[in-house]
Amino acid sequence: MANWTELLELPVYQLNKADKKALFSTELFKLSQHHYQSCLAYRRIIDAVEPRFFFKENQPPIALAANIFKHHFLSSVEQQNIAKITTSSGTTSAQVSKIALDKENIARQQRVLTKIIKQWLGKKRLPMLIIDHPNVIKDKRSYSARGVGIQGLSLFGYHHTYALNEDMSINEDAITEFFSRYQNEKVFIFGFTFMVWQYFVKALQNLARSYPFKQGILLHSGGWKKLQQQAVSNDIFKQQTKQVLGNIHIHNFYGMVEQTGTVYVECEQGHLHCPVWSDIQIINVANMQELPKGERGVIQVNSLLPTSYPGHAIITEDIGILLGEDDCQCGRKGKYFSVLGRIEQAQVRGCSDTQN
Ligand SMILES: [Zn+2]
Incomplete structure (x- = not known):
């Protein structure tokens, strides 16, 4: 190998x-x-x-269709060496992909993700604002969909602050506290594309609130389907997000649970x-x-x-x-x-x- x-x-x-x-x-x-x-x-x-x-x-290689992992459990290691099975729920199917990982694969995924993300965030951990609610990493139903991503990227931040309440409303107190503390520092903001748009950017616009950070980077991921339905392009997304968060860097990223790590x-x-x-x-x-x-x-x-x-x-x-x-x-x-x-x-x- x-x-x-x-x-x-x-x-x-x-x-x-x-x-x-x-x-x-x-x-x-x-x-x-x-x-x-x-x-x-x-x-x-x-x-x-x-x-x-x-x-x-x-x-x-002969490529497998991604949905084969929804119908078959494909493992190349002995059962006792499987350390973790990651799952993803498709947006259109009730079935979930099941990916068998041994310790070596888990470690490799994390190391590769770290190498890639550091290219964009820099070497140091940054104060981190998460555009989601704190229970998303505790709730088993949404865990696979969003929790894994948040947990994986949390390693690149500190003072993790969740911008939303459990009912998806804006947690103004939390954001204000984070902003007053870090507005002049480089911050790391992370969320899923639709969540960022619907429950953060749109919500802040409705409240006529903005948090113009002096420097920072927003990484966001997830499908564009719901945004395309609202005719929101990547350019519109960036432009309006900057109106509420200041002149930060905004980077979308693409990846999938079947190949975690390489985003x-x-x-x-x-x-x-x-x-x-x-x-x-x-x-x-x-x-x-x-x-x-x-x-x-x-x-x-x-x-x-x-x-x-x-x-x-x-x-x-x-x-x-x-x-x-x-x-x-x-x-x-x-x-x-x-x-x-x-x-x-x-x-x-x-x-x-x-x-x-
Ligand atoms: Zn380029």
Whole structure:
């Protein structure tokens, strides 16, 4: 398997196209072989799709549809070595994905997430304002949806302050206290995109309140579907958020529970960037072929992290477009892309979903 001591030392956004291609070709094939040998269900899927796959040197991985983790429990480690099972509830399905993690994978996810987030926040922990209510990490029903994200990112902050009450109303006292203490310092604000918009930005506008922080960074994540329904673009989101929070930096990021750790953060140009440990491909689902730059297709995410479950190549349920590689004006290397929306449930039936 990969030498993670070396892999973790790689700069997050500096590997060029040729080197990244070579790295991924080798490592993804090793991961495919590892999962083929270690996970019987995965082996059955691969054998059904492409017999003799195992013996074809440096074959690109056969990507599994993300929703396969809702129907099958795919583990590449012994039962007694599973340290944690992370779950996610889909927005359109009652079923949840179940991802088997061993200690090694959990540690690796956290280290990679730390490396990526520090690129944006800096090395030091920052005072942190969380756009949610404190019970979200205690409530079992919402835990998987939002609690995991909040807990993971809480490590980068201190003086954690929740901006909302349990009924989603604004906790003005808490925000005012946080603001009066940290308004001149660099602060870290985190929330899910829709929560930030609906229960924070809109609510503050209704109250005619603003908290103009002198410096700070807002990271936000989660689907745009509800905002698109309200005709709120990323530009409108940024502009109106700055009206209530001051001239802070705002970065959306994209990621999924099936590949926790490798998040895709939006740069100053508004482009989502692949970190060195993961990569994307835009796929034409009609023939499962990769599409060139500039064409709409379904996003496939490839990651070097998963060893305890076969999640190294996943066809997501999101539509995206590749904007370029290595040449973003922000100076970061790697592929950069946009997410355009979610696909209709019926379109997701990839080749890996044939067992259902
Ligand atoms: Zn960029």
